[in-house]
Amino acid sequence: xxxxxxxxxxxxxxxxxxxxxxxxxxxxxxxxxxxxxxxxxxxxxxxxxxxxxxxxxxxxxxxxxxxxxxxxxxxxxxxxxxxxxxxxxxxxxxxxxxxxxxxxxxxxxxxxxxxxxxxxxxxxxxxxxxxxxxxxxxxxxxxxxxxxxxxxxxxxxxxxxxxxxxxxxxxxxxxxxxxxxxxxxxxxxxxxxxxxxxxxxxxxxxxxxxxxxxxxxxxxxxxxxxxxxxxxxxxxxxxxxxxxxxxxxxxxxxxxxxxxxxxxxxxxxxxxxxxxxxxxxxxxxx
Numbered sequence: 001x002x003x004x005x006x007x008x009x010x011x012x013x014x015x016x017x018x019x020x021x022x023x024x025x026x027x028x029x030x031x032x033x034x035x036x037x038x039x040x041x042x043x044x045x046x047x048x049x050x051x052x053x054x055x056x057x058x059x060x061x062x063x064x065x066x067x068x069x070x071x072x073x074x075x076x077x078x079x080x081x082x083x084x085x086x087x088x089x090x091x092x093x094x095x096x097x098x099x100x101x102x103x104x105x106x107x108x109x110x111x112x113x114x115x116x117x118x119x120x121x122x123x124x125x126x127x128x129x130x131x132x133x134x135x136x137x138x139x140x141x142x143x144x145x146x147x148x149x150x151x152x153x154x155x156x157x158x159x160x161x162x163x164x165x166x167x168x169x170x171x172x173x174x175x176x177x178x179x180x181x182x183x184x185x186x187x188x189x190x191x192x193x194x195x196x197x198x199x200x201x202x203x204x205x206x207x208x209x210x211x212x213x214x215x216x217x218x219x220x221x222x223x224x225x226x227x228x229x230x231x232x233x234x235x236x237x238x239x240x241x242x243x244x245x246x247x248x249x250x251x252x253x254x255x256x257x258x259x260x261x262x263x264x265x266x267x268x269x270x271x272x273x274x275x276x277x278x279x280x281x282x283x284x285x286x
Contacts, residue, residue, distance in 0.1 A: 021147075022147070023103065024104060027104065027152060028103075029148065029156070030152035030153070031152075032108065033157040035112070035156075036056075037055075037116065038052060038055075040122075052097070054096070055091075056088070056089045058242070059243075060080070060087055061243050065241060066089040073096065074099065075099065097123060101120065107141075109198075111190040111191075142197075143198060150199060150202070154235075154240060155242040157181055161176040164276065177222045179196075180210065181217060183215070184215075193218075199220055202230065203220075203227050204222075204227045205224070208220075228255060250279050254276070
């Protein structure tokens, strides 16, 4: 039987039934994972004229997410970055900023809150508003993860894996969930440790460190049974919205199949390899 397309399941009504509170948490997580705000320097002679730019970058296969964000917020436009297989949802007008700020207030958990406060300062300086800056207690904010924030953050930076291998003629099977995130904010130098430790605690796992071209990153990895169960329970309650939802379903199918068998055998290995071949970058059917 052919697998149902994620687009067919949701028919592009991705945020149908979402309250503004739920949508705000999801948007905050997605922005803090793969978003950016550009604001001209106060020393720029065109500071007043150059509108800030809010953007979220998505893989091209998640075009329906960008369309859904645009529809729900009521403002914004979508730019294709063909060479990077990406699309960018962008807001660069005053009314759009105000809706964003209303949705995001009280929900941010990383140093990117500084860029949002720059946007507020720009509105106050150049458009006559008297908006309060976002309060800055990330340690407290990071404790609250029973909402859609982590769903959005995972849609931006999370991955699900199944590993099937052999060592000394013995088959090995492992299920892994991971999130990679920079260690420090490039603007302020502040650490992402609070939020990454909070996510690790929620899933009963820990953070490691990896070296990349642009520096050292946190890598949260979960592989033990209790962690995997916590992850399954969270994403059952707060379903992913990008095509990673399909990876989660395949990953879950693999875990349940593995747990239903008394021992590892050729049929189990064959089934898990088949599931693995339709996940992540190998996925053909969307």
